Amino acid sequence: MTITYEYGKNLYVNLTNRCPNRCEFCLRTHSAGSIYAEDLWLEREPSKEEILEDIKKRDLNQYQQLVFCGYGEPTCRLQDLLWLCDQVKKFSSIDIRINTNGLSDLINGKHSAAQLDDRVDIVSISLNAPNAEKYEDVCHSEFGLEAFPAILRFAAEAGLYVPKVYMTVVDTMPQADIDECRRICEGLGAIFRVRKYIPN
Numbered sequence: 001m002t003i004t005y006e007y008g009k010n011l012y013v014n015l016t017n018r019c020p021n022r023c024e025f026c027l028r029t030h031s032a033g034s035i036y037a038e039d040l041w042l043e044r045e046p047s048k049e050e051i052l053e054d055i056k057k058r059d060l061n062q063y064q065q066l067v068f069c070g071y072g073e074p075t076c077r078l079q080d081l082l083w084l085c086d087q088v089k090k091f092s093s094i095d096i097r098i099n100t101n102g103l104s105d106l107i108n109g110k111h112s113a114a115q116l117d118d119r120v121d122i123v124s125i126s127l128n129a130p131n132a133e134k135y136e137d138v139c140h141s142e143f144g145l146e147a148f149p150a151i152l153r154f155a156a157e158a159g160l161y162v163p164k165v166y167m168t169v170v171d172t173m174p175q176a177d178i179d180e181c182r183r184i185c186e187g188l189g190a191i192f193r194v195r196k197y198i199p200n
């Protein structure tokens with residue numbers, strides 16, 4: 001069971017395989033692993049204590065960031081994620097990042113960005129589309145058309161509590177949609193990034 005794995009200069013934490021979306025480009029749909037690690041399917045979700053133990057086996061001084069990512073959506077385990085951030089901050093000054101679909105508020109039934117304060121240094125939110133309808137076409141969220149506005153609200157609120165907030169799209173989108181996403185992100189005060197689509 002892969003709980004933590006290295007990629008580039010960072011250490012990634014595979015927190016969960018759960019996610020309320022079924023994105024067409026999701027690596028989970030196509031394979032057991034990714035370019036990052038061999039097998040990211042968890043036979044069961046590790047407890048937060050098991051995850052901490054796994055993190056502690058590593059020398060965090062070797063990495064630039066500790067990234068809560070998953071082969072799923074990390075905020076599906078928001079309380080465990082926050083607990084882990086608190087524990088790691090006790091013994092390391094490594095930057096902590098969350099890679100998220102931005103749906104934490106809907107997943108957890110409340111505004112959650114304020115809880116990232118003093119715990120998370122960087123949030124990277126996948127925007128994936130310039131409006132609610134196109135988001136639904138690509139991401140097939142269980143929240144339907146409510147998903148997109150919730151992501152924008154989460155991104156705006158995250159900017160109040162987290163030093164760096166990125167919003168990303170994949171480079172396979174039409175240029176007009178990329179331009180519109182850039183406008184939306186910059187309007188929210190987020191840093192816009194076009195990331196390379198990696199088929200698997």
Ligand code: SF4
Nearest residue numbers: 019021023026072101
């Ligand atoms: S939000 Fe991420 S984990 Fe969830 S289905 Fe989409 S790509 Fe996969």
